[in-house]
Amino acid sequence: MKKLLLTIILIPLLMAETVTGQPVSSLQGRIYTDGSPVLVRIKNGKIAETVPLPPDSSIPQVYIAPGLIDIQINGYMGVDFTGSNLTIEGIIKVTKALWKEGITSYLPTVITGSDERLKTNFKILAGALTDPELKKSIPGFHLEGPYISPVKGFRGAHLAKYIRPPDWNEFIQYQKAAGNGIKLITVAPEIEGAIPFIRKAVENGIVVSLGHHNGSAKDIEQAVAAGAALSTHLGNGCANMINRHNNPIWPQLSNDRLSVSIIVDGYHLTKEEVRTFYKVKGPGKTILISDDLDLAGLKPGEYIRGERKVLLTPNVIKYPAENVLAGAASPLRKDVGNMMRFTQCSLEDAVNMATRNPAELLKLKDIGKIQTGYKANLILFTIKNGEIIIQKTIVDGKVVYLRK
Numbered sequence: 001m002k003k004l005l006l007t008i009i010l011i012p013l014l015m016a017e018t019v020t021g022q023p024v025s026s027l028q029g030r031i032y033t034d035g036s037p038v039l040v041r042i043k044n045g046k047i048a049e050t051v052p053l054p055p056d057s058s059i060p061q062v063y064i065a066p067g068l069i070d071i072q073i074n075g076y077m078g079v080d081f082t083g084s085n086l087t088i089e090g091i092i093k094v095t096k097a098l099w100k101e102g103i104t105s106y107l108p109t110v111i112t113g114s115d116e117r118l119k120t121n122f123k124i125l126a127g128a129l130t131d132p133e134l135k136k137s138i139p140g141f142h143l144e145g146p147y148i149s150p151v152k153g154f155r156g157a158h159l160a161k162y163i164r165p166p167d168w169n170e171f172i173q174y175q176k177a178a179g180n181g182i183k184l185i186t187v188a189p190e191i192e193g194a195i196p197f198i199r200k201a202v203e204n205g206i207v208v209s210l211g212h213h214n215g216s217a218k219d220i221e222q223a224v225a226a227g228a229a230l231s232t233h234l235g236n237g238c239a240n241m242i243n244r245h246n247n248p249i250w251p252q253l254s255n256d257r258l259s260v261s262i263i264v265d266g267y268h269l270t271k272e273e274v275r276t277f278y279k280v281k282g283p284g285k286t287i288l289i290s291d292d293l294d295l296a297g298l299k300p301g302e303y304i305r306g307e308r309k310v311l312l313t314p315n316v317i318k319y320p321a322e323n324v325l326a327g328a329a330s331p332l333r334k335d336v337g338n339m340m341r342f343t344q345c346s347l348e349d350a351v352n353m354a355t356r357n358p359a360e361l362l363k364l365k366d367i368g369k370i371q372t373g374y375k376a377n378l379i380l381f382t383i384k385n386g387e388i389i390i391q392k393t394i395v396d397g398k399v400v401y402l403r404k
């Protein structure tokens with residue numbers, strides 16, 4: 001009993017210490033944009049100034065960059081944001097695990113589910129934001145579905161029975177449950193009622209993304225005219241067999257007003273797709289996402305997830321019953337390294353695709369860049385065999401992860 005009591009007292013204390021971390025007033029390293037030595041001064045959790053330093057061998061051989069921002073993450077370490085047993089403790093667990101991977105901001109992503117589940121889970125997520133430490137790393141939520149294509153292949157691993165046409169009044173209920181926290185929604189433009197829904201969402205400050213759809217060129221054009229700004233995991237959430245001329249990929253690629261989010265884990269897209277998408281959209285309109293599922297970070301094997309049996313292999317999760325991928329298991333930092341290897345883009349561009357670009361899409365004006373007045377959400381990292389290795393993660397000027 002005594003031991004139990006001690007554990008109960010110690011756990012919150014230990015957690016508080018890890019969550020709070022140590023404040024830092026300055027950092028030295030190589031700026032990620034061109035590798036030159038810099039000193040970054042931090043004051044009151046914000047970047048005060050960035051000072052160039054003379055070349056000197058004593059400057060640590062680590063890169064300094066803004067913390068990674070992941071706008072699509074379904075869960076991590078066994079915690080599922082759409083699951084039936086979501087808790088605030090679970091959200092704390094995910095956030096801390098993501099800090100280790102250099103993610104300082106993320107949008108917990110709730111996918112297609114029953115009306116009750118969506119309301120319940122958004123309420124829990126909104127509740128988590130009353131924790132000031134969590135709020136620092138969760139600028140909002142992403143709702144992927146339930147207003148997507150019900151057609152096999154396009155719906156991916158979303159359950160058909162919960163997919164429904166867009167309903168603004170229903171969405172308002174979710175937004176209320178979420179404390180107005182839903183910042184991004186993925187919808188299919190060809191579903192009846194989608195275009196007016198998109199218009200309304202955009203008018204209400206929500207970023208609309210097109211995904212899990214089989215929209216025609218006209219549907220996509222109308223959706224963009226209504227304010228859709230992004231394509232969710234372009235090249236995925238799409239049937240294996242499509243018409244070579246008339247398919248949803250070309251019109252999204254060719255539309256200059258659409259940015260794209262892509263999963264560059266080496267499994268969800270071929271190298272050639274990544275290169276092509278990048279050549280078309282460029283470093284300003286490409287956003288890297290992990291799309292990690294709750295199983296990310298766990299041991300490979302078969303798992304029952306919700307009402308589905310899925311197979312976790314290293315870095316990717318499959319849904320064998322419908323022969324589709326069910327999501328990824330690679331942390332975002334790996335996508336950054338893969339992006340450089342696949343496209344030969346610079347470190348600066350690859351990092352921007354996982355920091356500046358998602359922040360700009362969501363109109364988050366104080367994260368995603370190393371600039372005076374921006375939040376001191378920073379990562380220090382090295383690169384080994386083309387992979388980003390996080391050495392230190394800083395949120396709001398405090399160390400939240402230090403590699404031992």
Ligand SMILES: [Zn+2]
Nearest residue numbers: 144156233237
């Ligand atoms: Zn998806």
